[in-house]
Amino acid sequence: MKPEPNSNDELERLAARIADDEPVTWPAGAPGDQAVQGLREMQQLVQGFRHLQISAVAPRTPTSNRFRFGSLTVLEPLGSGAQGDVWRAYDPLLDLQVALKLRKIESGVLAHDFLDEARRLARVRQANIVSIYGAAVHEGRAGLWMELIRGTSLAQLLTQHGPFPAEEVRGIGLDLCHALATVHRHDLLHGDIKTENVMREVSGRIVLMDFGAARELDSAQTSVVSGTLHYLAPEVLRGAAPSPASDIYALGVLLFRLLTNTYPYAASDLEGLLREQDGGACARLSKLRPGLPKTLVQAVECAIQVDPAKRPASALAFAAALTASSEAAAFGWRQILALLAVTGFAVAGAALGLSYWRTAPAWQAEAAFYRIDSRGSIALNDGAMVAIGDRLALQFRSSQPAYVYIFDDDGSGQTAVLFPLAGLKPENPLTANTEHRLPGATDATALTWQISSSAAREQFIVIAADAPQPQLERRIAAWQHAGIAGAARGALELAADTNATALDNADLHQVLAELDRNSVEHVRRWRFVFPHASP
Amino acid sequence: MSEGDDSGGGMTVEPTVVLIRRIRAGDKDARELLLRRFLPLLQRWAHGRLPRQMRDLNETDDLVQVTLVKALARLDQFESAGPGAFLAYLRQALLNQVRDEIRRHQRRPEHAEIDVELSDPDAPALIERIVGSERVRAYEQALATLPKRQQSLIVMRVEFGMSYPEIAAEVGSTADAVRVMVARAIVLLSHALGEDKT
Numbered sequence: 001m002k003p004e005p006n007s008n009d010e011l012e013r014l015a016a017r018i019a020d021d022e023p024v025t026w027p028a029g030a031p032g033d034q035a036v037q038g039l040r041e042m043q044q045l046v047q048g049f050r051h052l053q054i055s056a057v058a059p060r061t062p063t064s065n066r067f068r069f070g071s072l073t074v075l076e077p078l079g080s081g082a083q084g085d086v087w088r089a090y091d092p093l094l095d096l097q098v099a100l101k102l103r104k105i106e107s108g109v110l111a112h113d114f115l116d117e118a119r120r121l122a123r124v125r126q127a128n129i130v131s132i133y134g135a136a137v138h139e140g141r142a143g144l145w146m147e148l149i150r151g152t153s154l155a156q157l158l159t160q161h162g163p164f165p166a167e168e169v170r171g172i173g174l175d176l177c178h179a180l181a182t183v184h185r186h187d188l189l190h191g192d193i194k195t196e197n198v199m200r201e202v203s204g205r206i207v208l209m210d211f212g213a214a215r216e217l218d219s220a221q222t223s224v225v226s227g228t229l230h231y232l233a234p235e236v237l238r239g240a241a242p243s244p245a246s247d248i249y250a251l252g253v254l255l256f257r258l259l260t261n262t263y264p265y266a267a268s269d270l271e272g273l274l275r276e277q278d279g280g281a282c283a284r285l286s287k288l289r290p291g292l293p294k295t296l297v298q299a300v301e302c303a304i305q306v307d308p309a310k311r312p313a314s315a316l317a318f319a320a321a322l323t324a325s326s327e328a329a330a331f332g333w334r335q336i337l338a339l340l341a342v343t344g345f346a347v348a349g350a351a352l353g354l355s356y357w358r359t360a361p362a363w364q365a366e367a368a369f370y371r372i373d374s375r376g377s378i379a380l381n382d383g384a385m386v387a388i389g390d391r392l393a394l395q396f397r398s399s400q401p402a403y404v405y406i407f408d409d410d411g412s413g414q415t416a417v418l419f420p421l422a423g424l425k426p427e428n429p430l431t432a433n434t435e436h437r438l439p440g441a442t443d444a445t446a447l448t449w450q451i452s453s454s455a456a457r458e459q460f461i462v463i464a465a466d467a468p469q470p471q472l473e474r475r476i477a478a479w480q481h482a483g484i485a486g487a488a489r490g491a492l493e494l495a496a497d498t499n500a501t502a503l504d505n506a507d508l509h510q511v512l513a514e515l516d517r518n519s520v521e522h523v524r525r526w527r528f529v530f531p532h533a534s535p
Numbered sequence: 536m537s538e539g540d541d542s543g544g545g546m547t548v549e550p551t552v553v554l555i556r557r558i559r560a561g562d563k564d565a566r567e568l569l570l571r572r573f574l575p576l577l578q579r580w581a582h583g584r585l586p587r588q589m590r591d592l593n594e595t596d597d598l599v600q601v602t603l604v605k606a607l608a609r610l611d612q613f614e615s616a617g618p619g620a621f622l623a624y625l626r627q628a629l630l631n632q633v634r635d636e637i638r639r640h641q642r643r644p645e646h647a648e649i650d651v652e653l654s655d656p657d658a659p660a661l662i663e664r665i666v667g668s669e670r671v672r673a674y675e676q677a678l679a680t681l682p683k684r685q686q687s688l689i690v691m692r693v694e695f696g697m698s699y700p701e702i703a704a705e706v707g708s709t710a711d712a713v714r715v716m717v718a719r720a721i722v723l724l725s726h727a728l729g730e731d732k733t
Contacts, residue, residue: 053696125668
């Protein structure tokens with residue numbers, strides 16, 4: 001009989017392996033277990049410390065073919081990529097062995113572009129992203145050095161062992177979603193997510209590598225697309241600029257591949273791919289690998305939708321969908337309850353939200369929150385009590401087209417973006433003289449926001465503007481969105497994703513302060529405060 | 536990749552508690568012995584825990600040495616919480632010292648940065664760059680909630696990379712028993728870490 005995943009013996013067995021930095025096979029079906037979650041954290045820490053110890057005791061007088069790159073002693077070649085060769089090197093300043101990537105002169109990549117990778121990576125720091133230590137040009141050669149990863153690429157593992165267990169794929173997906181969320185938060189794209197570019201360290205840590213194809217969001221329009229064909233999103237194949245949505249597509253393809261050892265589309269050339277995508281010839285996970293958890297299948301297939309608007313709205317939303325795939329299996333009743341809550345939205349006598357900003361006569365705009373339950377909807381006056389599980393919607397009407405942005409600040413210091421959410425209708429700008437109910441709806445389902453964490457209060461900030469607010473849009477792209485995983489259940493959770501580095505609300509207030517410089521003819525702002533009913 | 540079973544290592548058999556007792560009694564040899572035992576271990580450890588601005592090797596080694604010597608000079612203030620506690624105590628002293636140094640460095644202009652674009656105002660330690668500073672902070676907090684004995688076991692095994700026989704010599708036990716104790720301590724820590732995550 002298999003031991004219970006969270007029995008103490010089993011936990012101690014896992015802990016001993018972690019302490020010895022040996023590979024760990026995680027028990028299936030217990031990802032939410034607190035102790036297992038803690039052990040996973042512990043594993044990453046042990047791995048980190050181990051990394052330092054190994055580097056520190058590594059021999060300092062290595063083989064004969066070594067040469068120097070600045071202060072680094074280059075030891076041996078590790079591999080070769082399109083842009084550069086990778087060497088194992090010793091950095092005496094760090095007292096560490098590092099991976100040094102030297103630009104190939106013949107690569108045609110300018111030193112400046114090559115060093116861009118270092119600059120980009122230096123801004124991003126996350127456990128599942130390779131850490132960069134430095135970059136320089138010496139004697140005309142550009143090089144950047146980074147953390148030396150001891151492990152195997154997912155591509156190699158796939159070749160050696162075939163498709164991965166479903167639970168492992170989910171874990172890898174979660175790690176990479178969090179890595180991507182960090183990348184996107186820095187206004188960057190990875191641009192080349194594939195099994196070859198993800199390493200699994202000896203301890204199991206998943207590391208996203210090779211940002212050679214990464215690009216700034218702003219410059220994505222002009223950069224040359226360099227990703228691998230199968231991983232390129234359909235819109236990118238058709239000439240559109242890469243976007244966070246195309247990174248999400250690539251991650252979807254990667255997970256698909258880990259599960260099946262094939263790609264969603266069989267064709268291997270551009271023409272064939274385009275034809276298959278137009279014809280809807282995407283392979284079905286459930287056919288290729290029957291018996292997978294249904295919700296995992298849904299999460300992956302959602303990410304590889306041809307229409308980018310139908311994919312998860314953000315990397316964190318993808319993570320939430322992957323999490324839902326394990327939770328839903330355990331808590332099927334939640335979905336049933338949630339379905340009950342998807343109800344029609346009646347426009348009752350709306351109590352207007354307290355507009356604490358100025359009012360102007362020319363532009364009429366109204367915003368009001370409602371609580372939705374099985375009996376219908378109740379307008380919430382400012383100061384009304386709310387509780388966990390409550391479903392809320394915002395009724396919005398304006399005499400002119402408006403760009404609307406909604407934030408939730410539950411007082412925890414973190415802020416969630418509630419609107420706009422990609423993939424939902426309506427989108428900005430909201431049409432004039434129409435009753436809009438936000439967050440909106442997917443194709444078939446009207447959605448609500450659901451309060452899913454306990455806090456002292458919920459504070460909603462609603463902004464309406466007569467033009468797009470670029471600085472706000474940029475931040476929103478980087479900040480977290482309300483978990484869209486709940487879309488299937490008709491409600492978007494307001495709870496912050498605990499793994500995400502959320503937007504600090506000081507950051508929000510800074511943006512709002514910038515907006516304040518706009519005149520009231522152009523920007524409106526409402527604040528709603530709803531205290532939580534004590535449990 | 537496990538190195539847990541090698542019984543070599545630079546540790547002498549005499550447990551630290553015994554050495555401390557001898558130092559307190561004025562034994563200079565014991566003091567030398569203790570310095571030699573812990574200095575390389577702490578120096579190696581410190582490279583990963585020091586912020587970027589300070590990872591000049593000499594500066595790190597200097598800091599470790601000064602801290603260790605200071606700690607030995609204040610041995611009377613050290614209240615042993617059982618075998619193995621001294622290393623955890625030194626580690627804490629070093630971390631405090633590092634924090635002081637960071638504050639001092641922040642008031643000092645930056646010197647010799649490789650690339651201005653790469654300079655980082657947060658100056659994370661190497662370990663923070665590898666696993667993320669959030670994770671290191673959560674770990675420190677969780678570790679502090681554990682009983683001192685469990686703290687020492689985790690610090691010795693995980694942070695200092697000591698082998699089980701080395702730890703066994705330190706705490707006066709057997710390698711097999713230590714392996715079990717370390718695993719239990721890690722489970723305990725994982726509960727605290729898991730709570731923190733939810």
